[in-house]
Amino acid sequence: MRVNGKEYRTVWLEGSTVKLIDQHRLPHAFAIADCQTHRDTARAIQTMLVRGAGAIGGAAGYAMAQAALEAPQDALLSYVEEAASLIRATRPTAHDLFYAVDHVLRAIQQAGTPATARRDAVRVAEQLADENAKAGETIGRVGSALLRDGARLMTHCNAGWLAFVDWGSALAPIYHAHRAGRAVFVYVNETRPRSQGAKLTAWELAQEGIDHTVIADTAAGSLFQRGQVDGVIVGADRIAANGDVVNKIGTYTLALLAKHHGVPFYVAAPRSTFDLSIPEGSKIPIEERSADEVTWVTGLTPQGRLERVRITPEASPAKNPAFDLTPAPFVTRFITEGGLLDPTASSLRAFVTATPARPTVAGDSSS
Helix, strand or coil: CEECCEECCCEEEECCEEEEECCCCCCCCCCEEEECCHHHHHHHHHCCCCCCHHHHHHHHHHHHHHHHHHCCHHHHHHHHHHHHHHHHCCCCCCHHHHHHHHHHHHHHHHCCCHHHHHHHHHHHHHHHHHHHHHHHHHHHHHHHCCCCCCEEEEECCCCCHHHCCCCCCCCHHHHHHHHCCCCEEEEEECCCCCCHHHHHHHHHHHHHCCEEEEECHHHHHHHHHCCCCCEEEECCCEEECCCCEEEECCHHHHHHHHHHHCCCEEEECCHHHEECCCCCHHHCCCCECCCHHHHEEEEECCCCCEEEEECCCCCCCCCCECEEEECHHHCCEEEECCEEECCCHHHHHHHHHCCCCCCECCCCCCC
């Protein structure tokens, strides 16, 4: 991740402290948060101080390593199992979180001694973080082949650096194309109610020097209608075995628009986001977040203060599903570290169960 010319990861481990880019303070301030214990890191995940499927997975793996380091010598396994339950409960939808918790927990359970368990927990957590960053970089190389010079793209929410340990998913092909000298332009959907597009994706693209503009979510249809969108790239929080995609609320609307207007709709995601244990998207739990995220907004005043204000009548209730379901037939291709995949159960199973290998970029229509 490039911030003021310096390279960062979104989340990393220093000793027993998890370091996170504080996403609550962006785009108005850049700060690093310290999480001293696994409970601190779990709270950071739950409050979305760190968010995005890959970054959540990285943080969850590190939280498990913290639990192993904290655990008493005579009750290490019960302590980390309790920690695993706490971490799993923070966000119910994103599969990367469960993937990371299960991998680190398994390493701890298989260790012969407490010392080995602590060492292996840290090693596996670091390995998972490295794999996530590498997957993002590879997704970028694979997906950039789809982007012609001058492409006008639309994305939703934030599936870039801040959503992964590094590189991201949906934005990674755009970063690769830009660094290869191709002109790309990005329409950034604001992504209400938390405005991750307006706050985070726009900030990332500005750091990288990529042409972009922020639009209200409700402006997307007009741009499609006028032929101003060449392709859509989004990330995913969980992908079912049949190719159904659960992603940030509003993704389904974009998929419908893309389908109606004949625009390619790509979903970029690493292997850790695919969940073969879920047969179809309707079985994926959809997180329901606080209504306050809809009824209140936070912004910067002319005096430079961050303030929170209510935007709805006090007596009006609000509903806040965090994600929606896009059926597999609306997906043109999946962009993965294993190459481009058709949205079919057989393609996804072959990818997820295969030994990771050097990706090949299949031919496809460019956006």
